Amino acid sequence: MQYDFTTVTRRFGMGSNKWDEMLRYHSEDQIPQDVVPFSVADMEFKTAPQISQGLKDFLDTSILGYANATETYKQVVCRWMYQQHGWKAKPEWILPSHGVIDAFFNAAKLYSEEDDGILLLTPVYYPMYYAAIVHNRKVVDCPLVENRDRYEIDFEDFERKAADPGTKVFILCSPHNPVGRVWTEEELRKLGQICNRHGVLVVSDEIHSDLVMPGHKHIVYASLGEEFQQNCLILTAPSKTFNLAGMQTSNVFIPNEQLRQIFFQELQKTYANPKCNILGYKACELAYTKGREWMESCIRVIHTNEELVRSFLAAHFPQIKVFPLEGTYLLWMDWRGLGVDYKELERINREEAFLFFDEGHIFGAQGQGYERWNLACPTACVQAALERMKAVYSKYGKDEG
Numbered sequence: 484m485q486y487d488f489t490t491v492t493r494r495f496g497m498g499s500n501k502w503d504e505m506l507r508y509h510s511e512d513q514i515p516q517d518v519v520p521f522s523v524a525d526m527e528f529k530t531a532p533q534i535s536q537g538l539k540d541f542l543d544t545s546i547l548g549y550a551n552a553t554e555t556y557k558q559v560v561c562r563w564m565y566q567q568h569g570w571k572a573k574p575e576w577i578l579p580s581h582g583v584i585d586a587f588f589n590a591a592k593l594y595s596e597e598d599d600g601i602l603l604l605t606p607v608y609y610p611m612y613y614a615a616i617v618h619n620r621k622v623v624d625c626p627l628v629e630n631r632d633r634y635e636i637d638f639e640d641f642e643r644k645a646a647d648p649g650t651k652v653f654i655l656c657s658p659h660n661p662v663g664r665v666w667t668e669e670e671l672r673k674l675g676q677i678c679n680r681h682g683v684l685v686v687s688d689e690i691h692s693d694l695v696m697p698g699h700k701h702i703v704y705a706s707l708g709e710e711f712q713q714n715c716l717i718l719t720a721p722s723k724t725f726n727l728a729g730m731q732t733s734n735v736f737i738p739n740e741q742l743r744q745i746f747f748q749e750l751q752k753t754y755a756n757p758k759c760n761i762l763g764y765k766a767c768e769l770a771y772t773k774g775r776e777w778m779e780s781c782i783r784v785i786h787t788n789e790e791l792v793r794s795f796l797a798a799h800f801p802q803i804k805v806f807p808l809e810g811t812y813l814l815w816m817d818w819r820g821l822g823v824d825y826k827e828l829e830r831i832n833r834e835e836a837f838l839f840f841d842e843g844h845i846f847g848a849q850g851q852g853y854e855r856w857n858l859a860c861p862t863a864c865v866q867a868a869l870e871r872m873k874a875v876y877s878k879y880g881k882d883e884g
């Protein structure tokens with residue numbers, strides 16, 4: 484089936500933060516039709532027809548009352564994890580949650596105490612810092628190491644930090660936002676062995692796990708073996724894969740009974756118990772039962788966009804370092820080679836070039852001078868953005884071809 488990955492839907496007035504953010508710099512009519520924001524991680528693609536049609540049918544035949552996750556829903560989610568990633572999960576391990584952020588905020592609070600440490604591989608998705616900070620936990624950051632064009636883990640540093648008795652939780656971002664790594668089995672095993680040795684709980688955010696580029700394979704952390712499975716939470720959602728973030732439905736897998744009870748009781752305190760949106764459940768079910776072909780086509784478009792950016796920048800801006808995109812649709816780039824201060828970079832991009840990236844520094848101090856480009860958009864928008872970039876930066880004598 485042919486899917487529509489080319490239509491641009493202008494989302495002004497639809498409550499989209501990243502679209503409204505552009506209006507701080509330009510009025511709506513000044514913004515060219517082929518400009519889309521490349522920041523916050525949702526897609527500029529129309530919903531998969533299997534999901535939108537399925538939701539319409541559901542609306543015509545159902546009643547929008549309170550709803551819990553049904554047994555069928557949980558089985559569908561487990562089947563997806565097995566078919567997609569080879570991990571055999573049990574339906575009773577699932578606690579639905581409104582979001583993956585909610586889930587790792589809860590985990591930071593529930594499995595540690597004030598002043599304890601939350602371990603992070605940085606730079607990392609910024610709400611993970613807040614999960615520690617808002618609960619008065621310490622951020623224990625283990626900086627990733629740039630080894631030529633690849634980010635790697637400093638296992639010695641990681642072990643030193645995990646061994647501190649105050650370190651209680653490790654929030655793993657897998658695949659890693661923003662650096663685009665898909666962690667190998669060997670890397671995950673090493674991390675896991677260290678955490679198990681020192682009694683650090685692993686909260687594995689796998690929201691990007693379905694969006695893996697050719698040649699890479701996502702490993703569900705819990706699938707490493709029973710001792711790993713018993714010391715972790717696995718957080719997933721259809722929201723990145725199928726662009727359903729507004730449906731606010733995600734799934735928390737907690738194989739360990741005791742850990743699950745702790746999480747469950749917390750949800751009960753707020754009557755969340757665990758309850759999500761009836762349309763969110765349905766959308767997730769439709770995505771996981773009927774969406775695979777759309778997802779595969781979508782990954783091809785993201786891959787095409789990545790190749791386009793990579794080859795264009797290599798030809799015209801070789802001073803910009805583009806990291807490999809192993810997974811996610813978020814391309815991580817080091818722009819420092821242009822020799823422009825990071826604040827000025829942001830100004831030129833937004834005001835002159837209509838380029839709205841996520842600025843690297845929001846992911847941690849190491850990200851200063853870096854940009855994160857969300858490539859989940861029509862290829863024509865990427866092409867147009869590259870042309871604008873060339874036109875603007877050539878005025879500053881920064882392009883090389």
Ligand SMILES: Cc1ncc(COP(=O)(O)O)c(C=O)c1O
Nearest residue numbers: 524582583584585608660690733
């Ligand atoms: C790594 C990661 N985790 C979580 C989220 C957000 O999850 P949710 O919308 O389910 O709270 C994002 C969104 O960009 C993300 O990149």
